[in-house]
Amino acid sequence: MELRKDYFADVRKDGLNEIGQPRPRLDSPGHVTGKTAYFADRNFPGMLHLKMVRSPHHHARIRSIDTSEAEKHPGVVRVLTARDVPHNVYTILILIQVGPEDETVLADGKVRWKGEAVVAVLAETERAAQEAAAKVKVDYEVLPAVFDMEEALKPGAPVVNEYHGQNYYLYDSGECRKVRFGDVEAGFAQADHILEQSYQSSPIEHAPTETTGCVVAPEGNDRFTCYTNTQAMFFTLDNASIILQMPGSKLHFVGGTVGGGFGGKVDVIVEPIAILGAKLTGRPVSFVYSREEEMQISSPRAAEKIVIKDGVMKDGRIVARKVTGYTDAGAYSRHSPYGAQKGAAHYPGPYTISNVWIDTYCVYTNRTPSSAMRGFGVTIGDFALEVQMDKLARLIGMDPLEFRFINAYRDGDMKAHRQPTEGAALIECMQEASRAANWPVAEKYMAMSSYRKGA
Amino acid sequence: MAKVPVQFTLNGSEKAEFIESGTTLLNALRDKIGDTSPKGGCHQGTCGACSVIIDGELRLSCLTLAETCNGADIKTTAGLAEGGVLHPLQRAFLDAFATQCGFCTPGMITAAKVLLDRTPNPSREDVVEALSGNICRCTGYEPIIQAVLTAARANSQNAA
Incomplete structure (x- = not known):
């Protein structure tokens, strides 16, 4: 490992104790000896299996x-x-006042995606639970479904989720999250070139090696201990408390050890129903996703569509950017209204652009509900933005790295969503990338700084 | 359901259990005998997290019926450390930062142990081949490969 101390040397004290030092991971001794206790390593006599x-x-x-x-x-x-x-109808982000409650723990009157939970079976063995689940008879009246975000937003599209009433999340700003900065049309009028491109992604499954699940043990004092691999312990505890209408003091969550999460284990899906099963039977309950459930049922990263229109000058300055983003929430909100909102703040990218217009929609379709995954709301946006940056550089015949230096945000620049830039290190990262990748840029870019005035 | 007896050696100790016919070795080890070091990631023989060593051979315990293991000598990662001293592979995994979430680690270590038992000085290609049945979804393969090569070097130095 190399610590490059020449960057930011004049604004940093050099008495670093931890940074730049290798430190052992505290969990690693448990991992290499097989002693780390994952939730499924808990086994209780008389444990039931939920399917x-x-x-x-x-x-x-x-x-x-x-x-x-x-x-x-x-x-x-x-x-x-x-x-x-x-309390069968819930939504995870109600804890931070992002409603309405729009998702059922077990389907009530309607299903909105293929794979939605309808009936839970608790049995002595996994096999008995599986066999019995196959004997449950559900009589369905199939309804028209919509799988495409633009189709879902058209008038007359089937309404996916009645708790919303329309196929988009209604923000306090209206049908989408909006960012307005400068005058985007004036920017396009002034631009030497305009480039409009559309980018799309499919849902992506996290595919953790350890599937989603929990083991719940009823305690003698009317409390329930839930061993879980959730990545969101307190979100899960609080939502379980709401769904079960039980005070949080009755619930003891044990976790933090996750066999791969990547954002796929932040929803509240398995714990409330397993705790309910333990409460109603008085027995320990194990609810573990099969590999098939992990791949087909657990929330993926949302599909996105991003349309970017940029106005650029021959000298390399981007003078206008208009972005319309669509996030496919699937049938229920989970974390997607937040993901779409994050995109609205992010779409100018790490670049200073004086005229910006952004609309981001969180759209409901009859697809598997999507949710968090590694930088959701941002990662697909970055793919779109950086491909767009390369295309813009090619359009004006400029080196793509130098083009980014010209537009890079620096400390003190106002971002489109009205947060002043602080602690930007993009210039310095690109300088080091230029060296490391042996991709030389003109000396004036190597002399630039994110934070020194005039440089 | 009728139970069948199984008896084998696990990490040097004799084990005997009555199990339901059709129980996998993975479930027998984890649920009956209490060795939870083999992990169930896919239960269909594709992820390698359940890897154990049966009579010197690397085996997927999720696809092995426990009742076929009568009289076998079974080793798992839980039995590698001797007297509290880590096996060179365990030490190398620690030092090389070769664990992330840790779920694949016991399977990786058993796969590596079978390799080193047979090929004390493996090439990088040998290591990659030996670990090719084990998925690390955190994608930390490079430190894992380095750890196995380091453990091999430590072994050969000790032998010299």
């Missing part, structure tokens, strides 16, 4: 549910439907 009956349809009304054959199946202890869940 979910899932919707085979993308969009359907539920006419009736018949669990009688499943309940008779040998080894089955309890079968749960929507009416067993104390």
Whole structure:
């Protein structure tokens, strides 16, 4: 490892104790000896196994549910439907006042995506739970479904989620998150060239090696201990408390050890129903996604469509940027209204542009609900922005790295969403990248600074 | 359901259990015997997290029926350290920063152990081939490969 102390040398004290020093990971001794306790390494006598009956349809009304054959199946202890869940309609971000509640723990009257949880079966063995789940009879009336964001936004499209009423998230700013900075049309009028391009991505599954799950043990004092691989312990505890209508003091969450998360384990999906199962049966409950469920049921990164229109001068300055972003939330909000909002702040990229117009939509479709994944709202945007930057550089016949130096944000620049730039290190990162990649740029760019006035 | 007896050696100790016929070795080890070092990542033989050593051979315990292991000598990562002293592979994984989430680590270490038992001085290609059945979704392959090569060098120095 190399620590380059020449960057920022004049604004940094050099008495660094930790930075630049290799430090052992505290969890590694457990990993190499096989002693690290993941949630599934907890095993309790009499533990039941939970399996979910899932919707085979993308969009359907539920006419009736018949669990009688499943309940008779040998080894089955309890079968749960929507009416067993104390507060069945929830949304994760209600904790930070992002509503409305729009998702059912177990489907009630309707399913909105293929794979949605409808009935939970608790049995002595995984096999008995699986066999009994196959005996649950659900009578569906299939409804028209919509899978494309632009189709979903057209008038007359099937309404995916009645809790919203329309196929987009209604922000306090209206049908989309908006950023308005300068005068984007004046910027385009002044530009030497205009380039409008459209970028699209598909959903991406995190594919952790350890699948999503939890083990719940009822304690003697009417409390429940939930061993979980959630990446969001307190979000999960608080949402479980709401869904189960139980005070948080009754719930003890044990976790923090995650066999790969990547953002795929921040939803609140397995814990509330497993705790409910433990409460209603008085027995420990294990609910673990199969590999198939992990790939098909757990939230992926949202599909996105991003349309970028830029006005650029021959000398390399970008003078106007207009972005329309679409985030495919799937059937339910989960973290997507937040992801789409993050995109609105991010789309100018790490560049200072004086005229910016951004609209970002969080769109509902009958696809698997999407959620967090590594920089969601930003990562796909960066792909689009940086491909666009290369295209712009080519358009004006400029080196793509030098083109980025010209537009790079620096300390004190006002960003389009009205946050002044602080601690920008883009110039210095690009200088080091230029050296490391042996991609030389003109000396004037190597003399630039993110923070020194005049440089 | 009818139970069947199984008896084998696990990391040097005798184990005997009654299990349901059809139980995988992975589930028998984890749920019955209490060695949770082999992990269940896919239960279909594709991720390698459940890898164990049976009579010197690297095996996927999720695709091995426990009842076929009668009389076998089974080794897992949980049994590698001797008297509290880490095996050179474990030490090298620690030092090389070769663990991230840790879920693939026990499987990786068993796969590496079978390689080094047979090929004490492996090439980089040998290591890549030996670990090719083990997925590290955190994608930390390079430090893992380096750790195995380092452990091999440490072994050969000790032998010299």
